[in-house]
Amino acid sequence: MKKIEILRIDSLNRSPLIVEGYLFEGCDPTAPSVAIVGAMEGTTILPLYTASKLVDFLKNSLDDEKKLRGNILVIPSINHYALNINERFWPLDKTDINMMFPGYGEGETTQRIAKKLFDALQGYTHGIILETREGVSTCMPYIKLFESGYENIDAAKMFGYRLIHHKTLKPTDTVSLQYNWQLWGTSAYSLICPSDLHVELHTSNEVFEGIISFLGKCGIIDYKVLSGYESTIVKNSDVEVIQTAKSGIFIPTKKIGSYVKKDEIIGKVIHALEGEVIHKILSPCNGLIACAYKNGLILENAVAFRVVKSG
Protein backbone atom coordinates (compact mmCIF):
# COMPACT_ATOMS: atom_id res chain seq x y z
CA MET A 1 0.00 0.00 0.00
CA LYS A 2 1.24 3.44 -0.92
CA LYS A 3 0.03 6.65 0.61
CA ILE A 4 -0.03 9.37 -2.02
CA GLU A 5 -0.66 13.08 -1.68
CA ILE A 6 -3.56 14.11 -3.90
CA LEU A 7 -3.61 17.80 -3.05
CA ARG A 8 -2.53 20.36 -0.51
CA ILE A 9 -4.15 23.69 0.29
CA ASP A 10 -2.71 26.13 2.82
CA SER A 11 -4.77 28.24 5.19
CA LEU A 12 -4.15 31.49 7.03
CA ASN A 13 -4.55 29.99 10.49
CA ARG A 14 -5.43 26.31 10.15
CA SER A 15 -3.07 23.42 9.43
CA PRO A 16 -2.68 22.76 5.71
CA LEU A 17 -5.40 20.65 4.15
CA ILE A 18 -3.54 17.57 2.89
CA VAL A 19 -5.71 15.11 1.02
CA GLU A 20 -4.18 11.66 0.76
CA GLY A 21 -5.09 8.57 -1.15
CA TYR A 22 -4.31 4.96 -0.29
CA LEU A 23 -3.18 3.08 -3.38
CA PHE A 24 -3.30 -0.71 -3.32
CA GLU A 25 -1.54 -2.09 -6.38
CA GLY A 26 -2.93 -5.31 -7.82
CA CYS A 27 -0.95 -8.27 -9.12
CA ASP A 28 -2.77 -8.54 -12.45
CA PRO A 29 -2.19 -5.67 -14.90
CA THR A 30 -5.13 -6.85 -16.99
CA ALA A 31 -7.60 -6.70 -14.11
CA PRO A 32 -9.99 -3.76 -13.86
CA SER A 33 -9.18 -0.96 -11.42
CA VAL A 34 -11.28 1.23 -9.15
CA ALA A 35 -11.02 4.56 -7.32
CA ILE A 36 -13.23 5.25 -4.33
CA VAL A 37 -13.93 8.80 -3.16
CA GLY A 38 -15.11 9.35 0.42
CA ALA A 39 -16.31 12.49 2.16
CA MET A 40 -16.51 15.54 -0.10
CA GLU A 41 -18.89 17.19 2.35
CA GLY A 42 -18.36 17.76 6.02
CA THR A 43 -21.50 16.10 7.31
CA THR A 44 -21.01 12.83 5.51
CA ILE A 45 -19.98 10.52 8.30
CA LEU A 46 -20.91 7.20 6.69
CA PRO A 47 -18.90 7.90 3.51
CA LEU A 48 -15.90 8.71 5.69
CA TYR A 49 -16.38 5.65 7.89
CA THR A 50 -16.94 3.31 4.95
CA ALA A 51 -13.87 4.51 3.06
CA SER A 52 -11.62 4.28 6.11
CA LYS A 53 -12.97 0.81 6.90
CA LEU A 54 -12.15 -0.19 3.34
CA VAL A 55 -8.55 0.95 3.77
CA ASP A 56 -8.34 -1.22 6.88
CA PHE A 57 -9.90 -4.19 5.05
CA LEU A 58 -7.54 -3.96 2.09
CA LYS A 59 -4.54 -3.57 4.41
CA ASN A 60 -5.36 -6.31 6.86
CA SER A 61 -8.02 -8.73 5.59
CA LEU A 62 -6.67 -9.96 2.26
CA ASP A 63 -4.36 -12.66 3.55
CA ASP A 64 -2.70 -13.33 0.21
CA GLU A 65 -1.37 -10.50 -1.97
CA LYS A 66 -2.56 -12.40 -5.05
CA LYS A 67 -6.11 -11.76 -3.90
CA LEU A 68 -5.64 -8.13 -4.85
CA ARG A 69 -5.92 -8.32 -8.61
CA GLY A 70 -6.58 -4.79 -9.85
CA ASN A 71 -5.43 -1.40 -8.57
CA ILE A 72 -7.58 0.23 -5.89
CA LEU A 73 -7.29 3.88 -4.85
CA VAL A 74 -9.21 4.96 -1.75
CA ILE A 75 -9.45 8.65 -0.79
CA PRO A 76 -11.38 8.66 2.49
CA SER A 77 -11.79 12.42 2.89
CA ILE A 78 -11.47 15.45 0.65
CA ASN A 79 -12.98 18.08 2.90
CA HIS A 80 -11.25 17.70 6.30
CA TYR A 81 -11.76 21.41 6.94
CA ALA A 82 -15.54 21.00 6.86
CA LEU A 83 -15.58 17.66 8.70
CA ASN A 84 -13.57 19.05 11.59
CA ILE A 85 -16.03 21.84 12.29
CA ASN A 86 -19.25 20.07 11.30
CA GLU A 87 -19.85 22.32 8.28
CA ARG A 88 -21.43 20.83 5.21
CA PHE A 89 -19.58 22.66 2.44
CA TRP A 90 -16.21 24.39 1.99
CA PRO A 91 -16.11 26.44 5.18
CA LEU A 92 -15.05 29.83 3.78
CA ASP A 93 -17.39 30.36 0.85
CA LYS A 94 -19.83 27.47 1.40
CA THR A 95 -19.30 26.09 -2.10
CA ASP A 96 -19.95 22.43 -2.82
CA ILE A 97 -16.88 20.61 -4.17
CA ASN A 98 -19.20 18.15 -5.90
CA MET A 99 -20.50 21.02 -8.05
CA MET A 100 -17.06 22.03 -9.30
CA PHE A 101 -16.09 19.25 -11.71
CA PRO A 102 -14.12 18.77 -13.87
CA GLY A 103 -12.44 21.58 -11.94
CA TYR A 104 -10.26 24.44 -13.06
CA GLY A 105 -6.62 24.80 -12.05
CA GLU A 106 -6.60 28.59 -12.39
CA GLY A 107 -10.00 29.12 -10.76
CA GLU A 108 -11.38 29.50 -7.24
CA THR A 109 -10.25 27.33 -4.34
CA THR A 110 -12.85 24.58 -4.67
CA GLN A 111 -12.44 24.53 -8.46
CA ARG A 112 -8.72 23.93 -7.88
CA ILE A 113 -9.46 21.17 -5.35
CA ALA A 114 -11.81 19.53 -7.85
CA LYS A 115 -9.20 19.77 -10.62
CA LYS A 116 -6.43 18.16 -8.56
CA LEU A 117 -8.78 15.44 -7.36
CA PHE A 118 -10.12 14.81 -10.85
CA ASP A 119 -6.60 14.52 -12.26
CA ALA A 120 -5.78 11.87 -9.66
CA LEU A 121 -8.91 9.89 -10.56
CA GLN A 122 -8.20 9.49 -14.25
CA GLY A 123 -7.65 6.13 -15.90
CA TYR A 124 -9.62 3.91 -13.53
CA THR A 125 -12.08 1.38 -14.93
CA HIS A 126 -14.62 2.05 -12.18
CA GLY A 127 -15.26 4.96 -9.84
CA ILE A 128 -17.30 4.88 -6.64
CA ILE A 129 -18.39 8.14 -5.03
CA LEU A 130 -19.67 7.86 -1.48
CA GLU A 131 -22.35 10.49 -0.98
CA THR A 132 -25.38 11.33 1.10
CA ARG A 133 -28.67 12.78 -0.10
CA GLU A 134 -29.02 16.51 -0.55
CA GLY A 135 -31.66 18.21 1.55
CA VAL A 136 -33.08 17.15 4.89
CA SER A 137 -33.62 13.48 4.26
CA THR A 138 -32.01 10.14 4.81
CA CYS A 139 -32.41 6.87 2.98
CA MET A 140 -31.53 3.23 2.58
CA PRO A 141 -28.24 2.64 0.74
CA TYR A 142 -28.71 2.73 -3.03
CA ILE A 143 -26.85 3.49 -6.24
CA LYS A 144 -27.64 6.71 -8.08
CA LEU A 145 -26.89 6.79 -11.80
CA PHE A 146 -27.67 9.74 -14.01
CA GLU A 147 -29.39 9.18 -17.33
CA SER A 148 -26.39 10.61 -19.10
CA GLY A 149 -25.86 8.09 -21.88
CA TYR A 150 -22.59 6.97 -20.27
CA GLU A 151 -23.95 5.06 -17.28
CA ASN A 152 -23.16 1.38 -16.68
CA ILE A 153 -26.30 -0.14 -15.16
CA ASP A 154 -25.18 -3.75 -15.43
CA ALA A 155 -22.06 -3.06 -13.39
CA ALA A 156 -24.11 -1.10 -10.83
CA LYS A 157 -26.11 -4.26 -10.11
CA MET A 158 -22.95 -5.89 -8.77
CA PHE A 159 -23.20 -3.87 -5.55
CA GLY A 160 -26.29 -5.93 -4.71
CA TYR A 161 -28.26 -3.08 -3.16
CA ARG A 162 -32.04 -3.18 -3.38
CA LEU A 163 -32.33 -0.10 -5.56
CA ILE A 164 -30.56 1.63 -8.41
CA HIS A 165 -32.03 5.07 -8.96
CA HIS A 166 -31.71 5.78 -12.67
CA LYS A 167 -32.16 9.50 -12.30
CA THR A 168 -33.12 12.15 -14.81
CA LEU A 169 -30.13 14.44 -15.36
CA LYS A 170 -30.60 18.02 -14.08
CA PRO A 171 -28.49 20.97 -15.25
CA THR A 172 -26.71 21.10 -11.89
CA ASP A 173 -25.73 17.42 -12.23
CA THR A 174 -23.49 18.26 -15.17
CA VAL A 175 -20.88 19.69 -12.77
CA SER A 176 -20.89 16.65 -10.48
CA LEU A 177 -18.01 14.18 -10.18
CA GLN A 178 -20.15 11.25 -11.36
CA TYR A 179 -21.18 12.88 -14.62
CA ASN A 180 -17.72 14.19 -15.49
CA TRP A 181 -15.96 11.01 -14.49
CA GLN A 182 -18.23 9.08 -16.85
CA LEU A 183 -17.64 11.62 -19.58
CA TRP A 184 -13.90 10.99 -19.22
CA GLY A 185 -14.32 7.22 -19.60
CA THR A 186 -14.68 5.79 -16.09
CA SER A 187 -17.80 3.82 -15.13
CA ALA A 188 -18.80 5.94 -12.14
CA TYR A 189 -21.46 5.23 -9.51
CA SER A 190 -22.75 7.38 -6.66
CA LEU A 191 -23.32 5.22 -3.62
CA ILE A 192 -25.91 7.13 -1.59
CA CYS A 193 -25.44 6.43 2.10
CA PRO A 194 -27.83 7.22 4.95
CA SER A 195 -27.08 10.76 6.14
CA ASP A 196 -26.88 9.97 9.86
CA LEU A 197 -24.38 11.95 11.88
CA HIS A 198 -23.43 8.83 13.80
CA VAL A 199 -22.33 5.38 12.70
CA GLU A 200 -25.18 2.89 12.82
CA LEU A 201 -23.45 -0.46 12.50
CA HIS A 202 -26.14 -2.47 10.73
CA THR A 203 -26.57 0.02 7.88
CA SER A 204 -22.89 0.82 7.61
CA ASN A 205 -22.14 -2.90 7.23
CA GLU A 206 -24.69 -3.06 4.41
CA VAL A 207 -22.92 -0.19 2.65
CA PHE A 208 -19.52 -1.76 3.18
CA GLU A 209 -20.55 -5.25 2.08
CA GLY A 210 -22.00 -3.83 -1.13
CA ILE A 211 -18.61 -2.38 -2.04
CA ILE A 212 -16.80 -5.64 -1.25
CA SER A 213 -19.38 -7.49 -3.35
CA PHE A 214 -18.74 -5.10 -6.24
CA LEU A 215 -14.96 -5.46 -5.98
CA GLY A 216 -15.27 -9.25 -5.92
CA LYS A 217 -17.74 -9.54 -8.79
CA CYS A 218 -15.72 -7.16 -10.95
CA GLY A 219 -12.61 -9.25 -10.45
CA ILE A 220 -10.71 -6.47 -8.69
CA ILE A 221 -10.25 -8.62 -5.59
CA ASP A 222 -10.46 -12.36 -5.21
CA TYR A 223 -12.77 -12.57 -2.24
CA LYS A 224 -15.83 -14.65 -1.69
CA VAL A 225 -18.91 -12.69 -0.71
CA LEU A 226 -22.51 -13.65 -0.18
CA SER A 227 -24.84 -12.31 -2.82
CA GLY A 228 -26.94 -9.25 -2.09
CA TYR A 229 -30.19 -8.27 -3.75
CA GLU A 230 -31.11 -8.46 -7.38
CA SER A 231 -31.28 -4.68 -7.76
CA THR A 232 -34.45 -3.00 -8.98
CA ILE A 233 -33.98 -0.14 -11.44
CA VAL A 234 -36.04 2.81 -10.27
CA LYS A 235 -36.96 5.74 -12.50
CA ASN A 236 -38.31 9.05 -11.21
CA SER A 237 -41.81 7.96 -12.25
CA ASP A 238 -41.59 4.87 -10.00
CA VAL A 239 -41.28 7.02 -6.88
CA GLU A 240 -44.25 8.44 -5.00
CA VAL A 241 -43.32 11.72 -3.30
CA ILE A 242 -45.32 12.18 -0.11
CA GLN A 243 -45.57 15.71 1.28
CA THR A 244 -46.93 16.64 4.66
CA ALA A 245 -49.95 18.90 4.73
CA LYS A 246 -49.02 20.31 8.16
CA SER A 247 -45.87 21.45 9.88
CA GLY A 248 -44.90 20.47 13.40
CA ILE A 249 -43.08 17.68 15.16
CA PHE A 250 -42.54 14.83 12.73
CA ILE A 251 -42.88 11.26 13.98
CA PRO A 252 -42.25 8.60 11.35
CA THR A 253 -44.08 5.42 12.34
CA LYS A 254 -42.56 3.22 9.65
CA LYS A 255 -38.86 2.74 9.14
CA ILE A 256 -36.88 3.27 5.99
CA GLY A 257 -36.70 -0.07 4.17
CA SER A 258 -40.21 -1.13 5.27
CA TYR A 259 -42.84 -2.31 2.86
CA VAL A 260 -46.09 -0.40 3.28
CA LYS A 261 -49.63 -0.78 2.00
CA LYS A 262 -51.80 1.82 0.35
CA ASP A 263 -53.51 4.04 2.96
CA GLU A 264 -51.33 2.69 5.76
CA ILE A 265 -50.27 5.32 8.30
CA ILE A 266 -46.53 5.82 7.93
CA GLY A 267 -46.04 8.97 9.98
CA LYS A 268 -47.74 11.70 11.92
CA VAL A 269 -47.26 15.35 12.68
CA ILE A 270 -47.78 16.70 16.18
CA HIS A 271 -48.71 20.31 16.97
CA ALA A 272 -45.44 21.76 18.21
CA LEU A 273 -47.02 23.70 21.08
CA GLU A 274 -50.16 21.76 21.97
CA GLY A 275 -49.05 18.16 21.44
CA GLU A 276 -52.06 16.83 19.54
CA VAL A 277 -51.80 14.88 16.30
CA ILE A 278 -52.68 17.34 13.55
CA HIS A 279 -51.87 15.23 10.53
CA LYS A 280 -51.55 11.57 9.71
CA ILE A 281 -49.36 10.70 6.75
CA LEU A 282 -50.77 7.85 4.69
CA SER A 283 -48.97 5.95 1.99
CA PRO A 284 -50.74 6.60 -1.32
CA CYS A 285 -49.56 3.27 -2.72
CA ASN A 286 -48.11 -0.11 -1.94
CA GLY A 287 -44.35 0.04 -1.94
CA LEU A 288 -41.04 0.38 -0.14
CA ILE A 289 -40.05 3.41 1.93
CA ALA A 290 -36.72 4.42 0.38
CA CYS A 291 -36.24 7.88 1.93
CA ALA A 292 -37.64 9.92 4.78
CA TYR A 293 -37.33 13.39 6.24
CA LYS A 294 -34.71 13.21 8.96
CA ASN A 295 -35.35 16.17 11.28
CA GLY A 296 -37.74 16.24 14.21
CA LEU A 297 -39.39 19.46 13.01
CA ILE A 298 -41.01 19.39 9.61
CA LEU A 299 -42.23 22.25 7.43
CA GLU A 300 -45.59 22.38 5.70
CA ASN A 301 -45.46 20.76 2.24
CA ALA A 302 -42.01 19.33 2.92
CA VAL A 303 -41.31 15.92 1.43
CA ALA A 304 -41.81 13.48 4.32
CA PHE A 305 -41.30 10.18 2.49
CA ARG A 306 -40.38 8.76 -0.87
CA VAL A 307 -41.97 5.40 -1.54
CA VAL A 308 -40.93 3.19 -4.44
CA LYS A 309 -44.17 1.83 -5.85
CA SER A 310 -44.78 -1.92 -6.02
CA GLY A 311 -47.63 -4.18 -6.99
Place this chain on the structure above:
Amino acid sequence: MQTTEIFSSQLPVGEILSIKRGRYEPKQKQANAKRISIVSGTHGDELEGQYVIYLLSKWLKENPDAINGIIDLYPAVNALGIDTITRGFPIYEVDLNRAFPGNKRDFLPGQLVHALAMDIKGSDIAIDIHSSNIFLKEIPQIRINKEFSPSTLPLAKKLNCDFIWIHDAVTVLEATFSHTMNQMGTKTLVVEMGVGMTLTQVYGQQLLSGILNLMKSEGIITTDQEFEQREPFSSEVGDVFYINSPSAGLFVQSIKHCAIIKKGDVIGTIVDPLSGEVRDTLEAPSGGILFTLREFPVVYEGSLIARIFGENDEKN
Protein backbone atom coordinates in the same frame (compact mmCIF):
# COMPACT_ATOMS: atom_id res chain seq x y z
CA MET B 1 -50.18 48.98 -4.16
CA GLN B 2 -51.66 45.54 -3.66
CA THR B 3 -49.76 43.00 -1.60
CA THR B 4 -50.21 39.33 -2.43
CA GLU B 5 -48.69 36.26 -0.83
CA ILE B 6 -47.32 34.13 -3.66
CA PHE B 7 -46.00 31.31 -1.49
CA SER B 8 -46.42 30.37 2.11
CA SER B 9 -45.44 27.55 4.35
CA GLN B 10 -46.38 27.08 7.98
CA LEU B 11 -43.18 26.62 9.94
CA PRO B 12 -43.18 24.04 12.72
CA VAL B 13 -43.32 26.42 15.68
CA GLY B 14 -45.77 29.33 15.49
CA GLU B 15 -44.48 31.13 12.36
CA ILE B 16 -45.38 31.37 8.70
CA LEU B 17 -42.85 31.65 5.89
CA SER B 18 -44.43 34.07 3.45
CA ILE B 19 -43.11 35.31 0.11
CA LYS B 20 -44.84 38.50 -0.97
CA ARG B 21 -45.39 40.46 -4.11
CA GLY B 22 -46.26 44.14 -4.26
CA ARG B 23 -48.15 45.24 -7.38
CA TYR B 24 -48.59 48.73 -8.82
CA GLU B 25 -51.15 49.11 -11.59
CA PRO B 26 -52.62 52.02 -13.55
CA LYS B 27 -55.65 53.62 -11.93
CA GLN B 28 -57.67 52.50 -14.90
CA LYS B 29 -56.79 49.13 -16.36
CA GLN B 30 -55.41 49.33 -19.84
CA ALA B 31 -55.55 46.67 -22.49
CA ASN B 32 -52.12 45.45 -23.56
CA ALA B 33 -50.44 47.09 -20.56
CA LYS B 34 -46.90 45.82 -20.26
CA ARG B 35 -45.80 44.03 -17.10
CA ILE B 36 -42.38 44.19 -15.45
CA SER B 37 -41.25 42.12 -12.47
CA ILE B 38 -38.39 43.20 -10.20
CA VAL B 39 -36.87 40.47 -8.03
CA SER B 40 -34.30 40.57 -5.24
CA GLY B 41 -33.14 38.64 -2.23
CA THR B 42 -32.80 35.24 -3.89
CA HIS B 43 -29.60 35.02 -1.88
CA GLY B 44 -30.14 35.93 1.76
CA ASP B 45 -26.84 37.80 2.09
CA GLU B 46 -27.55 40.16 -0.81
CA LEU B 47 -29.41 43.27 0.27
CA GLU B 48 -28.71 45.91 -2.40
CA GLY B 49 -31.82 44.88 -4.35
CA GLN B 50 -34.01 45.40 -1.31
CA TYR B 51 -32.90 49.04 -1.22
CA VAL B 52 -33.52 49.52 -4.96
CA ILE B 53 -37.02 48.08 -4.61
CA TYR B 54 -37.67 50.37 -1.65
CA LEU B 55 -36.62 53.39 -3.75
CA LEU B 56 -38.74 52.22 -6.68
CA SER B 57 -41.79 51.57 -4.52
CA LYS B 58 -41.40 55.03 -2.99
CA TRP B 59 -41.19 56.64 -6.44
CA LEU B 60 -44.26 54.79 -7.67
CA LYS B 61 -46.22 55.81 -4.56
CA GLU B 62 -45.30 59.43 -5.17
CA ASN B 63 -46.08 59.26 -8.90
CA PRO B 64 -49.25 57.16 -9.19
CA ASP B 65 -50.42 58.98 -12.33
CA ALA B 66 -47.26 57.97 -14.18
CA ILE B 67 -48.13 54.26 -14.04
CA ASN B 68 -49.26 52.78 -17.36
CA GLY B 69 -48.32 49.15 -16.84
CA ILE B 70 -48.12 46.49 -14.17
CA ILE B 71 -45.08 46.70 -11.92
CA ASP B 72 -44.55 43.69 -9.68
CA LEU B 73 -42.03 43.84 -6.84
CA TYR B 74 -40.60 40.75 -5.13
CA PRO B 75 -38.05 42.16 -2.68
CA ALA B 76 -37.37 39.08 -0.59
CA VAL B 77 -37.45 35.74 -2.40
CA ASN B 78 -35.36 34.07 0.31
CA ALA B 79 -37.18 35.79 3.16
CA LEU B 80 -35.93 33.36 5.80
CA GLY B 81 -32.35 33.72 4.58
CA ILE B 82 -32.40 37.51 4.58
CA ASP B 83 -33.59 37.70 8.16
CA THR B 84 -31.02 35.15 9.33
CA ILE B 85 -27.95 36.27 7.30
CA THR B 86 -28.01 33.03 5.35
CA ARG B 87 -27.20 33.00 1.63
CA GLY B 88 -28.98 29.74 0.84
CA PHE B 89 -32.42 28.55 1.89
CA PRO B 90 -32.07 27.80 5.61
CA ILE B 91 -32.41 24.21 6.84
CA TYR B 92 -31.86 22.84 3.32
CA GLU B 93 -28.65 24.85 2.59
CA VAL B 94 -29.74 25.20 -1.01
CA ASP B 95 -28.86 28.00 -3.42
CA LEU B 96 -32.29 29.04 -4.67
CA ASN B 97 -30.73 30.33 -7.87
CA ARG B 98 -29.71 26.77 -8.73
CA ALA B 99 -33.11 25.26 -7.98
CA PHE B 100 -35.21 26.64 -10.87
CA PRO B 101 -37.65 25.84 -12.36
CA GLY B 102 -38.67 23.54 -9.46
CA ASN B 103 -42.13 22.01 -9.24
CA LYS B 104 -44.98 21.47 -6.81
CA ARG B 105 -43.73 18.00 -5.87
CA ASP B 106 -40.14 19.14 -5.40
CA PHE B 107 -38.50 19.68 -2.03
CA LEU B 108 -39.50 22.94 -0.31
CA PRO B 109 -36.92 25.24 -1.98
CA GLY B 110 -38.01 23.79 -5.34
CA GLN B 111 -41.66 24.51 -4.50
CA LEU B 112 -40.79 28.08 -3.58
CA VAL B 113 -38.90 28.89 -6.78
CA HIS B 114 -41.62 27.20 -8.81
CA ALA B 115 -44.24 29.46 -7.21
CA LEU B 116 -42.09 32.50 -8.02
CA ALA B 117 -41.56 31.47 -11.64
CA MET B 118 -45.26 30.74 -12.13
CA ASP B 119 -46.23 34.10 -10.63
CA ILE B 120 -43.84 36.02 -12.87
CA LYS B 121 -44.71 33.99 -15.97
CA GLY B 122 -46.35 36.27 -18.51
CA SER B 123 -44.31 39.36 -17.56
CA ASP B 124 -42.77 41.15 -20.52
CA ILE B 125 -39.59 41.98 -18.62
CA ALA B 126 -37.98 40.76 -15.39
CA ILE B 127 -34.97 42.19 -13.55
CA ASP B 128 -33.19 39.99 -11.01
CA ILE B 129 -31.05 42.14 -8.70
CA HIS B 130 -28.06 40.51 -7.03
CA SER B 131 -25.30 42.03 -4.93
CA SER B 132 -22.38 39.71 -5.49
CA ASN B 133 -21.65 38.05 -2.14
CA ILE B 134 -19.86 39.02 1.04
CA PHE B 135 -16.47 38.53 -0.60
CA LEU B 136 -16.48 40.75 -3.69
CA LYS B 137 -17.57 44.27 -4.56
CA GLU B 138 -18.96 44.81 -8.05
CA ILE B 139 -19.74 47.91 -10.07
CA PRO B 140 -23.35 47.98 -11.36
CA GLN B 141 -23.37 45.54 -14.23
CA ILE B 142 -25.71 43.38 -16.26
CA ARG B 143 -24.98 39.71 -16.88
CA ILE B 144 -26.47 38.32 -20.07
CA ASN B 145 -26.49 34.83 -21.52
CA LYS B 146 -25.40 35.02 -25.17
CA GLU B 147 -28.30 32.74 -26.12
CA PHE B 148 -30.84 35.41 -25.14
CA SER B 149 -28.79 38.53 -25.91
CA PRO B 150 -30.66 39.54 -29.10
CA SER B 151 -33.75 40.31 -27.01
CA THR B 152 -32.16 41.33 -23.71
CA LEU B 153 -29.16 43.45 -24.78
CA PRO B 154 -31.23 46.42 -26.01
CA LEU B 155 -33.02 46.51 -22.64
CA ALA B 156 -29.76 46.16 -20.70
CA LYS B 157 -28.36 49.30 -22.32
CA LYS B 158 -31.19 51.32 -20.80
CA LEU B 159 -30.54 50.24 -17.23
CA ASN B 160 -27.92 52.90 -16.47
CA CYS B 161 -25.31 50.34 -15.47
CA ASP B 162 -21.58 50.62 -16.13
CA PHE B 163 -20.85 47.24 -17.66
CA ILE B 164 -22.66 44.60 -19.71
CA TRP B 165 -21.10 41.17 -19.47
CA ILE B 166 -22.28 38.75 -22.14
CA HIS B 167 -21.32 35.19 -21.27
CA ASP B 168 -21.58 31.89 -23.08
CA ALA B 169 -24.33 29.42 -22.28
CA VAL B 170 -23.36 27.09 -19.43
CA THR B 171 -25.53 24.06 -18.69
CA VAL B 172 -25.42 24.48 -14.91
CA LEU B 173 -26.86 28.00 -15.27
CA GLU B 174 -30.01 26.55 -16.78
CA ALA B 175 -31.13 26.13 -13.17
CA THR B 176 -31.17 29.90 -12.60
CA PHE B 177 -34.09 32.29 -12.45
CA SER B 178 -32.96 34.24 -15.49
CA HIS B 179 -32.58 31.20 -17.73
CA THR B 180 -35.94 29.81 -16.62
CA MET B 181 -37.77 33.08 -17.24
CA ASN B 182 -36.03 33.76 -20.56
CA GLN B 183 -37.07 30.26 -21.65
CA MET B 184 -40.65 31.11 -20.70
CA GLY B 185 -40.54 34.20 -22.90
CA THR B 186 -39.94 36.89 -20.27
CA LYS B 187 -36.97 39.05 -21.23
CA THR B 188 -34.89 38.73 -18.07
CA LEU B 189 -31.83 40.69 -17.00
CA VAL B 190 -29.50 39.93 -14.11
CA VAL B 191 -28.00 42.90 -12.28
CA GLU B 192 -24.94 42.46 -10.06
CA MET B 193 -23.79 45.39 -7.97
CA GLY B 194 -22.25 46.30 -4.64
CA VAL B 195 -21.32 43.75 -2.03
CA GLY B 196 -23.16 41.33 0.23
CA MET B 197 -24.62 42.37 3.60
CA THR B 198 -24.32 46.05 2.72
CA LEU B 199 -26.33 48.84 1.11
CA THR B 200 -24.38 50.95 -1.38
CA GLN B 201 -26.75 53.89 -1.63
CA VAL B 202 -25.15 55.52 -4.65
CA TYR B 203 -25.51 52.28 -6.63
CA GLY B 204 -29.10 51.98 -5.49
CA GLN B 205 -29.88 55.45 -6.84
CA GLN B 206 -28.04 54.65 -10.08
CA LEU B 207 -30.04 51.48 -10.72
CA LEU B 208 -33.31 53.20 -9.74
CA SER B 209 -32.67 55.73 -12.52
CA GLY B 210 -31.97 52.88 -14.90
CA ILE B 211 -35.13 50.96 -14.04
CA LEU B 212 -37.26 54.12 -14.39
CA ASN B 213 -35.52 54.90 -17.67
CA LEU B 214 -36.23 51.39 -18.97
CA MET B 215 -39.86 51.52 -17.82
CA LYS B 216 -40.33 54.91 -19.45
CA SER B 217 -38.90 53.73 -22.76
CA GLU B 218 -41.14 50.65 -22.65
CA GLY B 219 -44.23 52.72 -21.89
CA ILE B 220 -44.73 51.21 -18.44
CA ILE B 221 -44.54 54.69 -16.93
CA THR B 222 -45.18 58.08 -18.52
CA THR B 223 -43.44 61.07 -17.03
CA ASP B 224 -41.66 64.26 -18.01
CA GLN B 225 -38.82 63.41 -15.68
CA GLU B 226 -35.56 62.57 -17.41
CA PHE B 227 -33.50 59.68 -16.12
CA GLU B 228 -29.81 59.13 -16.49
CA GLN B 229 -28.73 56.52 -19.04
CA ARG B 230 -25.01 55.82 -18.91
CA GLU B 231 -23.24 54.33 -21.87
CA PRO B 232 -22.07 50.97 -20.53
CA PHE B 233 -18.92 49.28 -21.72
CA SER B 234 -19.53 45.80 -23.05
CA SER B 235 -17.58 42.56 -22.78
CA GLU B 236 -18.03 42.28 -26.55
CA VAL B 237 -15.30 44.87 -27.09
CA GLY B 238 -12.76 43.69 -24.55
CA ASP B 239 -11.64 40.92 -22.26
CA VAL B 240 -12.18 40.10 -18.62
CA PHE B 241 -8.98 39.29 -16.71
CA TYR B 242 -9.19 37.31 -13.45
CA ILE B 243 -6.78 37.65 -10.56
CA ASN B 244 -6.89 34.79 -8.06
CA SER B 245 -4.83 34.59 -4.91
CA PRO B 246 -1.69 32.48 -5.32
CA SER B 247 -1.51 31.82 -1.56
CA ALA B 248 -3.43 31.86 1.70
CA GLY B 249 -3.30 34.92 3.91
CA LEU B 250 -4.87 38.30 4.47
CA PHE B 251 -5.59 40.38 1.38
CA VAL B 252 -4.77 44.06 1.80
CA GLN B 253 -6.05 46.36 -0.95
CA SER B 254 -3.61 48.80 -2.56
CA ILE B 255 -6.06 50.33 -4.99
CA LYS B 256 -9.67 51.40 -4.94
CA HIS B 257 -12.56 49.55 -6.49
CA CYS B 258 -13.59 50.88 -9.88
CA ALA B 259 -10.18 52.46 -10.52
CA ILE B 260 -8.75 52.76 -14.03
CA ILE B 261 -5.44 50.93 -13.85
CA LYS B 262 -2.41 50.16 -15.96
CA LYS B 263 -0.78 46.81 -16.56
CA GLY B 264 1.60 46.10 -13.65
CA ASP B 265 -0.18 48.31 -11.11
CA VAL B 266 -0.22 46.73 -7.67
CA ILE B 267 -3.75 45.70 -6.70
CA GLY B 268 -2.87 44.47 -3.25
CA THR B 269 -0.76 42.17 -1.16
CA ILE B 270 -1.28 38.87 0.61
CA VAL B 271 0.23 39.17 4.05
CA ASP B 272 0.90 36.88 6.99
CA PRO B 273 -0.01 38.61 10.27
CA LEU B 274 2.07 36.27 12.43
CA SER B 275 5.37 36.65 10.62
CA GLY B 276 4.81 40.20 9.40
CA GLU B 277 5.77 39.09 5.91
CA VAL B 278 4.27 39.85 2.54
CA ARG B 279 3.57 36.49 0.92
CA ASP B 280 2.59 37.78 -2.50
CA THR B 281 2.17 41.03 -4.34
CA LEU B 282 -0.61 41.04 -6.91
CA GLU B 283 -0.10 43.05 -10.07
CA ALA B 284 -2.61 43.83 -12.79
CA PRO B 285 -2.16 41.51 -15.78
CA SER B 286 -3.78 44.12 -18.01
CA GLY B 287 -4.78 47.74 -18.01
CA GLY B 288 -8.45 48.57 -17.76
CA ILE B 289 -11.15 49.10 -15.16
CA LEU B 290 -11.06 47.22 -11.88
CA PHE B 291 -14.73 46.28 -11.84
CA THR B 292 -14.52 43.55 -9.19
CA LEU B 293 -12.45 43.84 -6.01
CA ARG B 294 -12.25 41.58 -2.98
CA GLU B 295 -13.72 43.06 0.19
CA PHE B 296 -13.43 40.08 2.55
CA PRO B 297 -9.74 39.83 3.42
CA VAL B 298 -9.23 36.17 4.37
CA VAL B 299 -8.11 34.20 1.30
CA TYR B 300 -7.05 30.73 0.31
CA GLU B 301 -5.11 29.80 -2.78
CA GLY B 302 -7.53 30.44 -5.61
CA SER B 303 -9.75 32.99 -3.86
CA LEU B 304 -10.88 35.58 -6.39
CA ILE B 305 -9.18 38.91 -5.72
CA ALA B 306 -10.20 41.09 -8.65
CA ARG B 307 -11.49 41.25 -12.19
CA ILE B 308 -10.31 43.76 -14.74
CA PHE B 309 -12.06 44.67 -17.93
CA GLY B 310 -9.44 45.60 -20.50
CA GLU B 311 -9.16 46.19 -24.19
CA ASN B 312 -8.57 43.18 -26.42
CA ASP B 313 -5.17 44.42 -27.50
CA GLU B 314 -4.00 44.72 -23.87
CA LYS B 315 -4.12 40.96 -23.42
CA ASN B 316 -0.83 39.14 -23.49
